[in-house]
Amino acid sequence: MEIGFASLAPLLPEILVSVGALLILILDTTAGKQGGSSRGYMAITVIFLLLGLVGAFVQLGGQPQTAAYVVDIDSFSLFLKMIIYTAMLLTAIAGGGYLNQRVSGGAEFWSSYLFISVAMAFAVSANNLLLIFVAIEFLSITSYILVGSIREDLRSSEAGLKYFLYGSVASAIMLYGMTFMYGATGSLNLVEIGTVFAENSTVHAAIIPAVILVMAGLGFKTSLAPFFQWTPDTYEGAPTPVTAYLSTASKAVGFAVMARVLLMAFSANAEVWVPVLGGLSVLTMFAGNLMALRQTNVKRMFAYSSIAQAGYILLGLTAVVNSNVVDVMSLSMNGLNGMLIYLMGYLFTNIGAFMVVMAVENMTGGSDYAHFTGLVKRSPWLATAMLVFLLSLVGIPLTAGFVGKFFVFGATIQHQYYFLAVMALINVAISAFYYMTVARIMFFPAEDGEPAPTIGGAGIGVQAIVTICVIGVFWVGMYPALIIEWANTASQYLLTIL
């Protein structure tokens, strides 16, 4: 096997982003004792993320290709890359000021931030167990650093350590599962593994342990039910912009890798993993929603809400169609495209919501429900935007959340998983209660409740990004044709790959 420079050309966007990360580190070593300006590093980060996003757009129209034998540049990975780069870009612009004030070591932070984007881009494109493991570890290890990056803050370092301990146990379990996939098939390539599992029934004993162990690792990344304990602690303690990307981009990566592993390596054994996914998804929805009901901190409430949302997203993968039985091209809902559309809508919704939380933290010094009391008087636009995001999380028509839920629940019903659909609808009803509680205290504060004193402004960057997120929510909600077309192409490609 020979790997020439020409075969690396499809990786140009990722190479550029890595160059940006190295550039920041080099600039910092030449900057002297004072260290360079964090704002400058943030600008470099934004420029290179923009290059990555443009690269993904340019490649979108092209033919699927494989770089260096292990990286698939296809419509599926490009759709995910757009989600990743958009999420990282929005978070960097809005959260830059907040981070530069608090984080010690601007250069380390921003170069890790770019490296995380590269790691996520590789994780969603990997067609090989080795690259999947390395990319996910790369993503996780750098995320541990960013979560604990406010060194003086007790909460940030505690969140970092907890995330690290849960995360490394989960990835060790996932790795152990991958060794069985390798042992049973003698290959690390997902397509080859899938072929062996489909044709050779003597190795079927390895399938159940492998699926369960790998799902444990990926379920951790996407905060599914039995593995979500780290989520509230980490989301609450981490710097809010880091929380924003953990809950959107990092979660999207987990789902994408899950889809790739299940649909490529275990596509012939759907009867094993579909019940597992269905059970996990019901558990996750109930756990997230019931725990969210009794929170008093908005950031922590959103952590539980993101657990519940992961349950809805997982429904899409549960209800994925079998491409050997039906003609995927003729279906408008194949489950997988619901998952992708949901992730795209969720990106704008959740980043917007966390950016409002961050603005409130800047203005009042905290994110408890008390700090949100009467937000409409302090900042009418942020309160209105937050209302839009909350409505989208519930799934009110005209918002992104509705379109995502429509496709995911629609696929569930089409597949005649009525039990799952009913459970999901019950959960949507429960979730409306706590989302609307936040809306109520923002707009109609109780008489005796004194609004928290204002100690700072929101900042123009945050306002701009929140506006973009509101536009994004309505764009996916009202004119989803383009997103649906991309998601259809991406999902049909992955479903018919074998």
Add this chain to the structure above:
Amino acid sequence: MVPLTWYLILAAFVFSAGLFAALGRRNAIAVLMGIELMLNAANINLIAFWRYGPSPAQNLDGQIFALFVIAVAAAEVAVGLALVISVYRNRRTVNLDDLDLLKG
């Protein structure tokens, strides 16, 4: 030659011991050691599967994977110890039961 099953049983034992340490111990360093055991159990598996695979001389996938796992484990320990030290500086403890600022 020693049969493959023996290696798999050894790996399963090491993995279980590591998982037990990672879930049961309250000291962050002990948990870290448990995680190392789990990764090394996976390494035993990988090397055993490679050696007993169809063509160990041509196809080195398992060995390469094990090398990568060793490198990743080193990076993980470096970051993990850094986080443990940063918590210890703030609190003077690495007992996980004492890390209770974030809960609910």
